[in-house]
Amino acid sequence: xxxxxxxxxxxxxxxxxxxxxxxxxxxxxxxxxxxxxxxxxxxxxxxxxxxxxxxxxxxxxxxxxxxxxxxxxxxxxxxxxxxxxxxxxxxxxxxxxxxxxxxxxxxxxxxxxxxxxxxxxxxxxxxxxxxxxxxxxxxxxxxxxxxxxxxxxxxxxxxxxxxxxxxxxxxxxxxxxxxxxxxxxxxxxxxxxxxxxxxxxxxxxxxxxxxxxxxxxxxxxxxxxxxxxxxxxxxxxxxxxxxxxxxxxxxxxxxxxxxxxxxxxxxxxxxxxxxxxxxxxxxxxxxxxxxxxxxxxxxxxxxxxxxxxxxxxxxxxxxxxxxxxxxxxxxxxxxxxxxxxxxxxxxxxxxxxxxxxxxxxxxxxxxxxxxxxxxxxxxxxxxxxxxxxxxxxxxxxx
Ligand SMILES: Cc1cc2nc3c(=O)[nH]c(=O)nc-3n(C[C@H](O)[C@H](O)[C@H](O)COP(=O)(O)OP(=O)(O)OC[C@H]3O[C@@H](n4cnc5c(N)ncnc54)[C@H](O)[C@@H]3O)c2cc1C
Numbered sequence: 001x002x003x004x005x006x007x008x009x010x011x012x013x014x015x016x017x018x019x020x021x022x023x024x025x026x027x028x029x030x031x032x033x034x035x036x037x038x039x040x041x042x043x044x045x046x047x048x049x050x051x052x053x054x055x056x057x058x059x060x061x062x063x064x065x066x067x068x069x070x071x072x073x074x075x076x077x078x079x080x081x082x083x084x085x086x087x088x089x090x091x092x093x094x095x096x097x098x099x100x101x102x103x104x105x106x107x108x109x110x111x112x113x114x115x116x117x118x119x120x121x122x123x124x125x126x127x128x129x130x131x132x133x134x135x136x137x138x139x140x141x142x143x144x145x146x147x148x149x150x151x152x153x154x155x156x157x158x159x160x161x162x163x164x165x166x167x168x169x170x171x172x173x174x175x176x177x178x179x180x181x182x183x184x185x186x187x188x189x190x191x192x193x194x195x196x197x198x199x200x201x202x203x204x205x206x207x208x209x210x211x212x213x214x215x216x217x218x219x220x221x222x223x224x225x226x227x228x229x230x231x232x233x234x235x236x237x238x239x240x241x242x243x244x245x246x247x248x249x250x251x252x253x254x255x256x257x258x259x260x261x262x263x264x265x266x267x268x269x270x271x272x273x274x275x276x277x278x279x280x281x282x283x284x285x286x287x288x289x290x291x292x293x294x295x296x297x298x299x300x301x302x303x304x305x306x307x308x309x310x311x312x313x314x315x316x317x318x319x320x321x322x323x324x325x326x327x328x329x330x331x332x333x334x335x336x337x338x339x340x341x342x343x344x345x346x347x348x349x350x351x352x353x354x355x356x357x358x359x360x361x362x363x364x365x366x367x368x369x370x371x372x373x374x375x376x377x378x379x380x381x382x383x384x385x386x387x388x389x390x391x392x393x394x395x396x397x398x
Pocket of ligand 1: 064065066067068089090091092093094095096097098099122123124125126127128145146147148149150153154155156157158159160161162163164289290291292308309310311312313316325326327328329
């Protein structure tokens with residue numbers, strides 16, 4: 001085939017995948033026409049993919065937060081302080097949203113041992129709120145004591161992807177017992193997320209994620225000197241579909257290699273609102289309070305406390321096993337018509353209802369490790385948006 005023919009074929013299939021049927025008989029479904037030529041079955045041809053309007057002046061916010069990483073994995077254990085039972089539930093690294101329900105189930109299981117009528121939860125991030133709701137569902141009256149409500153917490157600054165084994169532990173430190181615990185947490189969470197699909201505002205949804213590359217895909221490898229972060233996803237392979245290589249010509253992406261996976265996404269603004277509403281509707285109370293000394297917990301009216309302070313456990317519980325892993329998000333103005341997530345040249349995006357999340361992911365799991373600087377880096381944001389701007393400048397015109 002001549003390069004002219006190739007170009008024409010590419011243009012043809014691209015314009016079909018892109019929704020451009022003019023001149024080809026708009027009565028035919030795009031999948032029906034392109035599928036055989038592309039070696040894809042009709043149902044696998046990507047839908048129309050709209051470009052992200054990636055320009056630095058469309059950035060409306062840059063947020064930074066610290067993942068609460070523990071080499072051993074999250075701390076879910078009971079500690080008695082006088083007659084107060086304190087159940088810790090913190091240290092979920094880059095997986096707090098994903099594992100929240102499963103982790104809550106374990107912590108609440110420990111808290112409910114003596115069937116308390118009322119429970120205090122410290123913290124109102126992803127972990128505190130899901131612990132509180134889980135305890136309510138088991139019949140306890142719950143009061144959350146926290147400095148901030150969910151929209152002001154670090155949890156609200158997360159990406160919002162189903163990433164249950166992201167910076168969750170170090171393989172050699174956590175050991176095989178934690179792998180079992182992790183799997184149980186991941187499966188429980190996944191099941192409960194099912195209940196939040198299809199609600200108004202799409203708090204949780206499935207999304208296609210396209211990995212793009214100019215060179216063949218290789219097994220992800222960490223840079224030399226990286227720590228041995230645990231990866232357990234193989235244990236739950238059955239939960240999500242396999243990634244699929246897609247002929248680039250079936251998409252408008254101007255790259256040589258395209259891989260598509262399907263994953264769950266949390267639209268954190270809507271999802272947080274849904275959780276807060278559920279908590280209050282079930283009779284939950286919120287008390288704004290900042291704790292400075294662990295002994296203050298013994299002065300609460302509730303004698304069972306679930307402690308979910310996230311990264312702050314390092315300061316106020318003196319838990320130095322928590323290491324900060326800095327992460328930054330640059331926010332592009334929302335584009336509801338962009339219905340996919342993307343990764344390309346160490347930049348990752350998610351199209352959420354509250355904005356397009358843009359993140360630099362160079363450096364793998366070590367990126368931001370032991371970096372507690374919670375301030376925005378504009379240059380990092382501009383560089384990441386620049387990669388997207390260049391990609392979309394080569395997008396075909398619709
Ligand atoms: C950039 C980035 C991206 C991420 N992306 C994802 C993702 O895609 N998927 C995923 O699953 N996870 C992700 N995570 C990880 C996830 O955000 C965390 O694991 C999770 O937010 C931890 O929640 P938490 O409730 O433990 O802590 P927090 O959200 O920090 O909540 C702590 C709560 O405790 C309260 N508190 C703290 N100290 C005190 C005190 N002394 N007195 C009173 N109250 C106190 C706070 O006010 C707050 O209410 C990401 C993290 C980052 C930084």
